Amino acid sequence: xxxxxxxxxxxxxxxxxxxxxxxxxxxxxxxxxxxxxxxxxxxxxxxxxxxxxxxxxxxxxxxxxxxxxxxxxxxxxxxxxxxxxxxxxxxxxxxxxxxxxxxxxxxxxxxx
Amino acid sequence: xxxxxxxxxxxxxxxxxxxxxxxxxxxxxxxxxxxxxxxxxxxxxxxxxxxxxxxxxxxxxxxxxxxxxxxxxxxxxxxxxxxxxxxxxxxxxxxxxxxxxxxxxxxxxxxxxxxx
Numbered sequence: 001x002x003x004x005x006x007x008x009x010x011x012x013x014x015x016x017x018x019x020x021x022x023x024x025x026x027x028x029x030x031x032x033x034x035x036x037x038x039x040x041x042x043x044x045x046x047x048x049x050x051x052x053x054x055x056x057x058x059x060x061x062x063x064x065x066x067x068x069x070x071x072x073x074x075x076x077x078x079x080x081x082x083x084x085x086x087x088x089x090x091x092x093x094x095x096x097x098x099x100x101x102x103x104x105x106x107x108x109x110x111x112x
Numbered sequence: 113x114x115x116x117x118x119x120x121x122x123x124x125x126x127x128x129x130x131x132x133x134x135x136x137x138x139x140x141x142x143x144x145x146x147x148x149x150x151x152x153x154x155x156x157x158x159x160x161x162x163x164x165x166x167x168x169x170x171x172x173x174x175x176x177x178x179x180x181x182x183x184x185x186x187x188x189x190x191x192x193x194x195x196x197x198x199x200x201x202x203x204x205x206x207x208x209x210x211x212x213x214x215x216x217x218x219x220x221x222x223x224x225x226x227x228x
Contacts, residue, residue, distance in 0.1 A: 041221065043221050044219045104154040
């Protein structure tokens with residue numbers, strides 16, 4: 001079945017550091033890929049998405065590129081801020097699964 | 113600007129007790145969902161509803177029932193709570209008229225449930 005594997009956390013960075021959170025997937029068909037973010041005490045929010053190979057999703061300084069050849073969708077940000085501290089979830093959707101499949105989440109803490 | 117509202121935010125139950133988690137959305141969305149979030153396991157779909165009057169099982173439906181009361185409201189019921197149901201529960205909604213086409217979900221802030 002479909003699955004998403006995320007880099008295990010927690011990840012702790014200093015402000016202005018470069019961020020990478022790895023995400024790889026296994027899916028039948030051609031999935032759409034997503035990153036959701038969960039700030040403390042809140043529900044998940046869509047951060048960015050990509051719907052086909054080589055697409056780049058971007059939002060709030062975060063980027064992720066859909067790499068079909070490596071089945072990956074790694075999240076990157078060039079300079080993190082304290083306000084980026086949250087849990088980040090990679091997810092995929094395929095028509096065969098009829099639902100979003102989430103990774104286990106990666107806790108990011110950014111220190112001032 | 114409420115979005116998706118869940119109640120209660122916290123609940124402690126004893127094994128065998130029953131309770132209903134409430135969810136309402138004010139975005140006129142067609143599809144609604146219930147997920148549970150467990151450490152190291154991400155979010156898993158319990159049930160979803162693509163439209164008023166219809167519900168379908170997700171990945172982990174056992175021990176739960178749902179009701180799509182109207183377009184706005186989607187409740188989750190635990191008839192006889194078990195410790196394995198200790199989790200954080202999230203309700204979500206999407207505009208899509210078909211849950212098969214789900215992309216962007218809007219989530220509530222969650223219910224933390226402990227079953228002793």
